[in-house]
Amino acid sequence: MNDTNYTPSVAYLGPEASFTHIAAAELFGHKGLTPRPTIPDCIEAVTEGHVAYAVVPLENALEGSVPLTIDYLFHGGELFITAEISTPIGQHLMVNKAQKDFTDQLESIQSHPHALAQCHKFLQYRYRKIPLIQTTSTAAAAKYISEQPALHIAAIGNQLAAETYGLHIVEENIHDFHFNHTRFVVLSLRKEILDHKNHAASKKTTLMVKLPEDDKAGMLHQILSVFSWRRLNLSKIESRPLKTGLGHYFFIIDVNESEDHPMMKGAMEELAALGCTARSFGSYYVYETDPSSE
Numbered sequence: 404m405n406d407t408n409y410t411p412s413v414a415y416l417g418p419e420a421s422f423t424h425i426a427a428a429e430l431f432g433h434k435g436l437t438p439r440p441t442i443p444d445c446i447e448a449v450t451e452g453h454v455a456y457a458v459v460p461l462e463n464a465l466e467g468s469v470p471l472t473i474d475y476l477f478h479g480g481e482l483f484i485t486a487e488i489s490t491p492i493g494q495h496l497m498v499n500k501a502q503k504d505f506t507d508q509l510e511s512i513q514s515h516p517h518a519l520a521q522c523h524k525f526l527q528y529r530y531r532k533i534p535l536i537q538t539t540s541t542a543a544a545a546k547y548i549s550e551q552p553a554l555h556i557a558a559i560g561n562q563l564a565a566e567t568y569g570l571h572i573v574e575e576n577i578h579d580f581h582f583n584h585t586r587f588v589v590l591s592l593r594k595e596i597l598d599h600k601n602h603a604a605s606k607k608t609t610l611m612v613k614l615p616e617d618d619k620a621g622m623l624h625q626i627l628s629v630f631s632w633r634r635l636n637l638s639k640i641e642s643r644p645l646k647t648g649l650g651h652y653f654f655i656i657d658v659n660e661s662e663d664h665p666m667m668k669g670a671m672e673e674l675a676a677l678g679c680t681a682r683s684f685g686s687y688y689v690y691e692t693d694p695s696s697e
C-alpha cells in the first residue's frame with residue numbers, strides 16, 4: 404500500500420460489488436483484487452499461498468460477529484490481522500428489471516444472513532410471509548437474481564450491486580437502524596502492519612485469551628484488571644465457544660494500543676503468569692471510510 408509499484412494479490416468475499424469488495428477496493432484499489440465465493444475460500448486462499456491478503460467481514464454494529472470469520476480466524480490460528488476498515492452499510496431491496504412491476508408477487512428474498520438480519524423489522528412488517536433465503540454474500544444474491552429474469556425473487560444488497568448487475572431498486576435503505584457499520588479485516592500469514600498512505604487511523608491489538616484449565620472464581624475479573632490498572636483501554640470483549648464442551652469459552656479482547664507498547668508487553672506477561680494462554684492476532688490500524696459516503 405505504501406509502494407505504488409507493488410500490487411498485492413487480495414482475495415475478498417465476492418462476487419463483484421459485495422460490501423467486502425467495496426471495503427477491499429478502498430484499501431488496495433482495484434488492481435490485484437480477486438473474488439472468492441465464501442469466507443473460508445478467502446481464508447484458504449491466504450493460508451495456501453495463492454494470495455497475500457484476504458479481506459473478510461468480521462463484525463457488524465447491529466448483528467455482532469460474523470461466525471464464519473471468527474471460526475476460521477481464531478480456531479485456525481495461523482493468520483494475523485494486518486488492517487481493519489469500518490464502513491457504513493446501506494441495504495436496498497432490489498429485483499430483476501423484468502420483475503419491477505411484479506414486486507407484490509415475490510416468492511423469496513435472498514441475501515447474506517447478516518443483511519437479512521439487519522433488515523429484520525422491514526421484512527417482518529412488509530414481507531412477513533415471504534421466505535428468506537441465505538446466500539454466501541449480498542452480491543451473490545444480486546448476481547443470482549440478475550440471471551433469473553422469470554423468477555419472482557428479490558435480493559438485498561448495496562447500490563453498486565444494483566448497478567453492476569443491472570437491477571431495479573424497489574426500496575432504499577431498508578436496514579432497521581441508521582448506524583449500520585461493518586468492520587472488515589485484512590488477513591495475512593505475515594505479522595505486519597498495513598500503513599495506508601491517505602488515511603489517519605488509530606491502532607489496536609486483537610488478543611485471543613484462554614483461561615487456565617483449573618479455572619478459579621474471579622478469573623475474568625483478574626484478566627480485566629491486567630488491562631485496567633495499566634490504563635489499557637479495551638474496545639471489545641467477546642466470549643466464544645472453545646468447541647471442547649458446553650460452558651468452555653475463550654475471549655476475544657481488542658485493546659486500543661500497539662502490542663509493542665511496554666504496558667502491553669507487561670500485560671501479556673501478567674496474563675501468562677495467571678496461567679492464561681494469550682495469543683496476539685497482531686496490531687493494526689483501524690481505517691474508517693469517509694462518513695460523507697454514508
Ligand SMILES: O=C(O)C(=O)Cc1ccccc1
Nearest residue numbers: 421422423515517540541585
Ligand atoms: O460483503 C458482502 O456483501 C457480504 O455479504 C457480507 C456482508 C453482509 C452484510 C453487511 C456487510 C457485509
